[in-house]
Amino acid sequence: MMQTTAVVVGAGHSGLAMSRRLTERSIDHVVLERGEVADSWRTLRWPSLRLLTPNWQTRLPGHDYAGDDPDGYMPAAEVVATLTRYARLISAPVRTATTVQSVRTAPEGFEIVANGDVLRARAVVLATGACILPSIPGVADAVPPSITMLTAFSYRDPGQLPDGGVLVVGASATGVQLAGEIHRSGRPVTLAVGEHVRLPRTYRSRDIFWWLESTGLLAERYDQVDDLTRARHLPSPQLTGTPEAITTDLNTLTALGIRIVGRLGRVVDGVAQFSGSLANTCALADLKMNRFLTRADQWATDTGLDDELPPPHRFAPTRVDPRTPLELDLTSGEVTTVLWATGFGPDHSWLDIPVLDRKGRIRHDGGMVTGAPGLYLLGMPVLRTRASTYIHGAGNDSEALAGHLHCFLGGRHG
Numbered sequence: 001m002m003q004t005t006a007v008v009v010g011a012g013h014s015g016l017a018m019s020r021r022l023t024e025r026s027i028d029h030v031v032l033e034r035g036e037v038a039d040s041w042r043t044l045r046w047p048s049l050r051l052l053t054p055n056w057q058t059r060l061p062g063h064d065y066a067g068d069d070p071d072g073y074m075p076a077a078e079v080v081a082t083l084t085r086y087a088r089l090i091s092a093p094v095r096t097a098t099t100v101q102s103v104r105t106a107p108e109g110f111e112i113v114a115n116g117d118v119l120r121a122r123a124v125v126l127a128t129g130a131c132i133l134p135s136i137p138g139v140a141d142a143v144p145p146s147i148t149m150l151t152a153f154s155y156r157d158p159g160q161l162p163d164g165g166v167l168v169v170g171a172s173a174t175g176v177q178l179a180g181e182i183h184r185s186g187r188p189v190t191l192a193v194g195e196h197v198r199l200p201r202t203y204r205s206r207d208i209f210w211w212l213e214s215t216g217l218l219a220e221r222y223d224q225v226d227d228l229t230r231a232r233h234l235p236s237p238q239l240t241g242t243p244e245a246i247t248t249d250l251n252t253l254t255a256l257g258i259r260i261v262g263r264l265g266r267v268v269d270g271v272a273q274f275s276g277s278l279a280n281t282c283a284l285a286d287l288k289m290n291r292f293l294t295r296a297d298q299w300a301t302d303t304g305l306d307d308e309l310p311p312p313h314r315f316a317p318t319r320v321d322p323r324t325p326l327e328l329d330l331t332s333g334e335v336t337t338v339l340w341a342t343g344f345g346p347d348h349s350w351l352d353i354p355v356l357d358r359k360g361r362i363r364h365d366g367g368m369v370t371g372a373p374g375l376y377l378l379g380m381p382v383l384r385t386r387a388s389t390y391i392h393g394a395g396n397d398s399e400a401l402a403g404h405l406h407c408f409l410g411g412r413h414g
């Protein structure tokens with residue numbers, strides 16, 4: 001049986017950031033990865049995906065973006081290359097092709113079973129990703145069998161779809177990007193829109209992530225956020241990364257010819273039924289966007305930046321056609337594919353420690369798992385701040401948790 005001080009499960013950016021923090025503290029550890037470094041970006045993302053965060057923000061402990069396009073948006077393949085380089089740079093002790101099958105408590109720590117081998121460690125960091133499984137609503141069961149169903153994980157490009165119309169369900173970052181891409185391939189696209197977060201790509205000539213970071217919004221701590229459960233389950237903003245830095249909101253998609261309908265509620269006898277509250281949903285998203293822009297303007301004024309930036313302005317409200325259909329017959333042949341862009345979730349099914357709440361989520365306090373001293377969680381939305389949802393958030397999160405882990409070990413390790 002192998003013994004080490006700490007085991008990190010997962011070699012995405014979160015696990016690598018933690019590895020770097022443990023090395024800084026001379027804490028003996030190993031990173032167990034079921035695939036390769038950055039495996040989610042290799043196997044679970046579609047090829048045309050680009051980060052929606054700008055390149056300058058793709059920073060990890062001891063590593064800032066050093067390329068020649070700081071304001072661009074990195075394609076998935078470049079994310080893989082960046083993380084692979086980073087793993088090498090920090091000499092992360094990654095064991096690839098090593099699947100963790102169980103983690104349970106043991107005397108003086110934890111017992112980890114990986115590829116059938118048993119390891120003992122005093123601390124374990126779970127960094128297996130918040131977006132490892134597609135979330136598909138139960139209504140999918142009622143979709144007629146003649147319809148091809150895909151998720152963002154099984155989607156590669158429009159060429160794999162049968163001829164005919166496509167219903168994209170979900171209008172967050174994934175849904176709006178894929179609706180646009182599929183529409184450009186010549187297929188008629190209907191986009192079912194539920195609650196969403198509308199943001200412009202740029203505002204007053206700066207990227208929206210510049211504003212989110214500068215105004216301090218992303219630095220809001222988990223214990224200061226008004227409704228933490230809601231914050232942790234907010235849909236991703238309607239943003240895409242394109243070389244032209246275009247805004248991909250519902251008005252843009254409607255102008256392209258994509259049909260916008262309300263949230264998919266039920267499928268009855270092959271007929272998809274959409275919510276009639278699309279106009280209200282969109283008005284609420286517009287309101288929240290404008291509330292943030294007002295905060296941004298106030299911040300610019302307070303910090304004396306008004307003269308350096310173009311003047312404040314507002315974007316057109318989302319246009320909703322009053323004749324928007326409430327039903328779509330999935331047996332008519334008009335639609336041949338349903339693409340579920342309804343979010344993602346983690347997979348901790350291999351965790352043999354009773355730390356899950358009634359909804360199957362790990363109970364934790366800013367990444368310190370409740371009731372399991374020595375067990376840590378990284379890479380979850382709003383784990384410690386709003387930035388935790390994004391790559392650059394792992395810097396501060398891993399620093400705080402590695403510091404805690406170090407104290408937990410009482411300085412005795414190795």
Ligand SMILES: Cc1cc2nc3c(=O)[nH]c(=O)nc-3n(C[C@H](O)[C@H](O)[C@H](O)COP(=O)(O)OP(=O)(O)OC[C@H]3O[C@@H](n4cnc5c(N)ncnc54)[C@H](O)[C@@H]3O)c2cc1C
Pocket residue numbers: 009010011012013014015032033034035036037038039040041045049050051052053098099100101127128129130131132174344350378379380389390391392
């Ligand atoms: C479509 C999409 C777009 C995104 N775009 C952005 C963006 O633009 N900017 C941004 O900052 N963030 C973005 N994110 C959010 C986030 O940064 C990514 O999800 C990122 O991959 C999370 O990194 P991670 O290290 O926490 O998890 P992951 O990258 O998912 O890494 C987890 C690792 O754990 C491994 N693993 C899982 N289970 C086991 C096991 N049992 N044993 C061993 N290994 C295991 C996996 O193979 C994987 O390599 C996006 C997410 C998605 C889904």
